Amino acid sequence: MRKRINLNLSRLGGKRPALAVIALLFSMALAGTTRGQAANEPALPYSPSLDLSSMDKSIDPCVNFYKYSCGGWQKKNPIPADQTSWSVYGKLYQDNLNFLRGILEQAAAQTTQRDAVAQRIGDFYFSCMDETGIEKSGLEPIRAELEAIAELKSMREMAPLVARLQMATFGYRSILFEGGSDQDPDDSEQIIASLDQGGLGLPDRDYYTKEDAKSKEIREEYVRHVERVFELLGDSAETAKKNAETLMRMETALAKASMTRVDRRDPYKLKNKMKIPGLEELAPNFDWKSYYSVLQYPKIEILNVGVPAFFKQLNAALASEPLANWQTYLRFHVADTSAQYLSAKFVQENFEFYRKYLRGAKEMQPRWKRCVQYNDYLLGEALGQAYVRKVFSRELKLSTVEMVRRIEDSMAVRIQQLDWMSPETKQQAVVKLQGIRNKIGYPDKWRDYSTVRITRNEFLGNVQRATEFEHRRQIAKIGKPLDRGEWMISPATVDAYYNPQMNDINFPAGVLQPPLYDMKLDDAPNYGNTGGTVGHELTHGFDDEGSQYDAKGNLKNWWKEEDRKKFDERTKCVSDQYSKYVAVEDVHINGRLTMGEDVADLGGEILAYMAWGTATSGKNLQPMDGLTPEQRFFIGFAQWACANERPEDQRVRAQTDPHSPPEYRINGVVVNMPEFAKAFSCKAGQPMVNSAEKVCRVW
Numbered sequence: 001m002r003k004r005i006n007l008n009l010s011r012l013g014g015k016r017p018a019l020a021v022i023a024l025l026f027s028m029a030l031a032g033t034t035r036g037q038a039a040n041e042p043a044l045p046y047s048p049s050l051d052l053s054s055m056d057k058s059i060d061p062c063v064n065f066y067k068y069s070c071g072g073w074q075k076k077n078p079i080p081a082d083q084t085s086w087s088v089y090g091k092l093y094q095d096n097l098n099f100l101r102g103i104l105e106q107a108a109a110q111t112t113q114r115d116a117v118a119q120r121i122g123d124f125y126f127s128c129m130d131e132t133g134i135e136k137s138g139l140e141p142i143r144a145e146l147e148a149i150a151e152l153k154s155m156r157e158m159a160p161l162v163a164r165l166q167m168a169t170f171g172y173r174s175i176l177f178e179g180g181s182d183q184d185p186d187d188s189e190q191i192i193a194s195l196d197q198g199g200l201g202l203p204d205r206d207y208y209t210k211e212d213a214k215s216k217e218i219r220e221e222y223v224r225h226v227e228r229v230f231e232l233l234g235d236s237a238e239t240a241k242k243n244a245e246t247l248m249r250m251e252t253a254l255a256k257a258s259m260t261r262v263d264r265r266d267p268y269k270l271k272n273k274m275k276i277p278g279l280e281e282l283a284p285n286f287d288w289k290s291y292y293s294v295l296q297y298p299k300i301e302i303l304n305v306g307v308p309a310f311f312k313q314l315n316a317a318l319a320s321e322p323l324a325n326w327q328t329y330l331r332f333h334v335a336d337t338s339a340q341y342l343s344a345k346f347v348q349e350n351f352e353f354y355r356k357y358l359r360g361a362k363e364m365q366p367r368w369k370r371c372v373q374y375n376d377y378l379l380g381e382a383l384g385q386a387y388v389r390k391v392f393s394r395e396l397k398l399s400t401v402e403m404v405r406r407i408e409d410s411m412a413v414r415i416q417q418l419d420w421m422s423p424e425t426k427q428q429a430v431v432k433l434q435g436i437r438n439k440i441g442y443p444d445k446w447r448d449y450s451t452v453r454i455t456r457n458e459f460l461g462n463v464q465r466a467t468e469f470e471h472r473r474q475i476a477k478i479g480k481p482l483d484r485g486e487w488m489i490s491p492a493t494v495d496a497y498y499n500p501q502m503n504d505i506n507f508p509a510g511v512l513q514p515p516l517y518d519m520k521l522d523d524a525p526n527y528g529n530t531g532g533t534v535g536h537e538l539t540h541g542f543d544d545e546g547s548q549y550d551a552k553g554n555l556k557n558w559w560k561e562e563d564r565k566k567f568d569e570r571t572k573c574v575s576d577q578y579s580k581y582v583a584v585e586d587v588h589i590n591g592r593l594t595m596g597e598d599v600a601d602l603g604g605e606i607l608a609y610m611a612w613g614t615a616t617s618g619k620n621l622q623p624m625d626g627l628t629p630e631q632r633f634f635i636g637f638a639q640w641a642c643a644n645e646r647p648e649d650q651r652v653r654a655q656t657d658p659h660s661p662p663e664y665r666i667n668g669v670v671v672n673m674p675e676f677a678k679a680f681s682c683k684a685g686q687p688m689v690n691s692a693e694k695v696c697r698v699w
């Protein structure tokens with residue numbers, strides 16, 4: 001994966017397998033401009049050349065290649081007030097939002113002669129834009145949930161209530177814990193039930209445990225946010241304060257029992273299969289039978305509990321915290337996860353803490369933009385149908401399929417070239433490579449939302465029903481044959497991912513657009529940019545996590561022991577290199593957290609360079625715009641990552657994002673590529689040139 005998920009919006013808990021470590025290319029906090037327009041307007045003219053104005057030629061490429069390639073972009077693209085960061089990816093996503101807006105406005109305005117897809121996406125959009133109606137309904141949309149919490153009589157009733165609340169709440173976290181289904185780590189063809197840690201309001205468990213001044217300040221601000229949410233629910237200032245303290249104490253206990261992000265990179269630590277009696281033994285104070293019965297799970301033969309220690313702690317808390325405290329906990333989480341879909345004061349409070357304070361945005365995104373994004377998240381494969389008709393031609397598909405094939409061929413060659421790997425392990429690596437499935441553009445079969453009732457006047461109701469549909473879809477998979485054609489992100493998403501349990505690489509139409517991939521451009525920048533993206537996802541199959549899964553997506557070792565040892569030394573070289581970089585102010589990159597992404601960035605670009613060589617072999621490549629073909633390849637690479645970021649956002653990412661900051665995703669790669677030094681005639685000892693003994697190379 002190249003980017004990361006937006007705090008405010010991120011995907012449905014259930015949509016992502018709880019445990020699979022899907023490597024998303026980038027998935028940045030959303031940003032935006034130009035191409036857009038209404039569905040029937042032509043695209044803006046696009047100049048078929050590298051974007052020279054994004055460069056800063058006053059910088060020596062051998063001193064800071066990222067600044068050289070992106071300095072101009074950074075100057076002419078200040079972060080818009082409603083964004084937490086701004087990037088080439090973010091801008092492209094905003095273009096997509098504009099474009100989707102056109103589709104949605106048309107679908108919303110029409111009320112007759114629409115097909116079922118247009119009805120669904122159009123009415124959803126209409127209901128979201130109906131601010132007057134939303135304002136008028138006040139707390140009504142969550143009244144039933146709040147009443148059910150108020151009526152909670154005994155701890156035995158907790159489980160069915162939590163089941164009900166989880167089913168209907170859409171947000172970036174699940175109530176109390178994450179529950180759903182996942183591929184069996186030992187047998188990827190089987191879908192089993194899964195449970196995982198969750199239930200925290202702050203972005204990571206470390207926010208609750210770190211003792212530095214900034215972490216303490218964030219906790220204090222969070223408690224104030226919780227207080228304000230209770231006040232919005234009608235509590236007196238005094239009660240709200242007391243409730244916020246209770247909430248914070250309860251979340252802290254859960255946070256302490258949660259696994260760190262670095263530990264979660266080890267798939268064996270997350271594999272803890274058991275049967276229902278085992279779960280009942282682990283956490284007897286929660287009525288699992290009634291939880292699963294309310295959610296209508298099929299018969300559960302086996303389930304995977306990602307973090308047993310979390311459920312053990314939850315069990316202890318269920319015994320030690322009085323019922324009233326659980327009511328407090330649930331009330332807050334229902335209101336906080338629904339806040340974005342409620343009246344203006346809830347929306348405002350949610351923005352103030354999560355996007356403004358925590359990530360540095362200055363203004364809220366306009367309503368239409370949020371509404372398009374909710375639509376894309378909840379009904380993405382309905383909205384996506386109109387999108388791909390407009391932006392993904394057959395020629396584009398053929399051209400990108402061809403590029404992917406070339407990159408895979410390069411990987412096969414690369415494996416044979418490795419001087420540190422034994423022939424036996426090489427053979428297994430080739431088997432894994434051959435097992436990778438390529439998914440390009442959009443799904444072969446669209447998701448059928450026909451059972452989701454969408455009306456024009458119940459926004460939160462629509463959100464809840466679409467969320468419930470997604471939960472039920474996840475649950476219904478249990479015991480059924482695996483659908484290898486399924487996608488986890490929508491076609492309009494500007495991102496890509498590798499999923500180790502599916503052993504597939506996925507590139508939605510949204511990420512195969514100019515300026516990332518442009519059929520009017522020559523191969524050098526296209527391979528440098530999108531070729532690198534393809535290579536990045538492919539390399540995820542062979543990074544510190546992906547390499548532990550076999551060709552079928554099972555967690556199964558295929559390495560000879562001495563080869564694995566050499567591999568670990570090589571990945572350690574990469575993580576040591578990145579740990580030296582500063583992410584923001586006093587915070588260094590956590591090289592153990594970003595290891596997989598950094599390995600994929602390096603491997604991806606090496607593969608792209610090789611594939612570009614074969615794609616252009618025999619061609620007489622000429623300099624353009626005063627740049628050699630090799631230079632244009634590397635500038636194309638760097639320009640995928642041009643970005644500006646707010647320090648608040650950088651801080652959140654340093655703690656939660658497995659990707660390094662953009663500058664190091666470029667400079668950290670080129671220092672390890674002698675091909676780069678040669679292209680720009682960089683000399684030994686310059687900052688963009690690692691000395692031979694310091695060069696890191698995994699694949």
Ligand SMILES: [Zn+2]
Nearest residue numbers: 001002023024
């Ligand atoms: Zn990645």
